[in-house]
Amino acid sequence: MIAALVLLAGCSQKAPESHAGVPVIALPVQAADGQSSGRFPGEIHARYEMPLSFRIGGQLATRNVNTGDAVKKGQPLAQLDPKDTADQLTSAKAALDAAEHRLLFATQQRDRDEAQSKQNLISQLQLEQTQDAYASALAARDQARQQLDLAQNQSRYTTLVADHDGVITSREADVGQVLAAGQQVFGYAWSGEREVYVDVPESRIDGIAVGQSATMTLPAMPGRTFAARVREISPSADPQSRTYQVKLTLDPSAAALQLGMTADVTLQAQKAAGPMVRIPATALFHQNEHPAVWVVRPADSTLELRPITVVRYGERDVMISDGLKAGERIVMQGVHTVSVGEKVAPIAPPHPEDAPQ
Missing domain, CATH: 2.40.50.100 (RNA polymerase II/Efflux pump adaptor protein, barrel-sandwich hybrid domain)
Structure with a gap:
């Protein structure tokens, strides 16, 4: 009788529950269009x-x-002190007058000798010497004229x-x-065209290209929005701030803006080709030197370490082009505390602001 009671009691006990899994913060990833609009502080400058x-x-x-x-x-x-340039100008005028006088004499001498040479009254050597003196006087006159032009320019340059x-x-x-x-x-x-300069961090510069459009607002002019377009991107980073200076040309309506005004620039990055997803930077894990994420298998809630292809690193998120599909659930935080094949229980972040946008 006692043995039967023990047997019946053992049969009435419930079977042990299966392991529920380790709680982890995991959410489905969202599709992204590859665009990342960035807001940057800027400053108004003249185009030139x-x-x-x-x-x-x-x-x-x-x-x-x-x-x-x-x-x-x-x-x-x-204005510079004009005394020295005035003296040079006076000297150049005197030198030109002297050169023109010598040229006049050399011209008259050449004409006389050419006439006498035709009558065989002078030797060929004397004629050649006269022609050489004329050529020298002509060159000296031209040189003196150039010196006068230079002196006149120097005189104007004092203002x-x-x-x-x-x-x-x-x-x-x-x-x-x-x-x-x-x-x-x-x-x-210069008056007229206005530009806005912004400093872009290294992590965002790859998403900016010449010709890209943007919008700008100013605290000094609430309610007004100005259109802008990227004109120039600095080829190297500032050695102190490690940021790249981007210059954006503003539309003609901004010509009246005061220099030095602060601005808030919203710049739309270029759209990438192909489907993409965005994940928080806290979800990124590295398998050796390659980026990867922890994916929760929907069948049994175990973890899989999957390699991914990163297109762009942001300040708080990472853009993925390959390795993940929209809707797949990944571990968002605590990626260094889990392991391959571990059974998990996905939960939402304790703070709503920590959820990916």
Whole structure:
């Protein structure tokens, strides 16, 4: 009787439950179109910005404009001491007068000797010497004329003139200072076309190309949006910030924007070919040197380490072109705490903001 009771009690016990799996944060991946719109802070600049300087050296005698002044094309901006150039101009004029007088005498002598040579009154050698003297006098006159033109140019170069409408952005020299040729006197920005400069980090520069469109807003002008287009991408990174400078040309309606305004630029990256998915950067694992992710098999909730092809690394996410399909569930966090074939129980992130967008 006792044996029968024990047997019946053993049969009434439930079978042991199967292992439920280790909880892991895992969610299905979402399809992406390959575009990554980036927002970058920017600064308004003129399309043409350059230093202004004298073509010749000398002592700065007068300065007619200051930083922030708007100037017109042809307006005198500064003046060098003209005494030296005036003396050179006077000397060049005197040298030209002397050369023209010698040429006149050489011309008359040549004409006389040619007439006498026809009558055999002078030797052939004397005629050749007269012709040589005329050729030398002619060359000396031409040289003196060129020296005068050069002296006149040097005299004009003592006045620094604006070659385009614009604004003075900086002042680099003071009255009385002795300047070398080409030494900067003013910083200058042309009126008209405006651009916005943005600094793009290394991880985002591959998604930007010349001709790409963008939009821009300014805190100083709320409610207004300006169209922009990428004109130039720096070929090398800044050695300090390790960012690449991108210059975007603005539409003509932005010509009135003040230089130095801060801007918020939204730049749309180029669309990649083929289906793609985006995963959080925390889901990325490396199998030796190759990127991979932990995929949850739908049949038995075990883990598979699958290699993937990364197209672009972002600040918080990674764009995948091969190895994953939309809807497949992957481990989003804690990728270094799981192993191949391990049974897991997928759960959602504890904080909604941690879920992939």
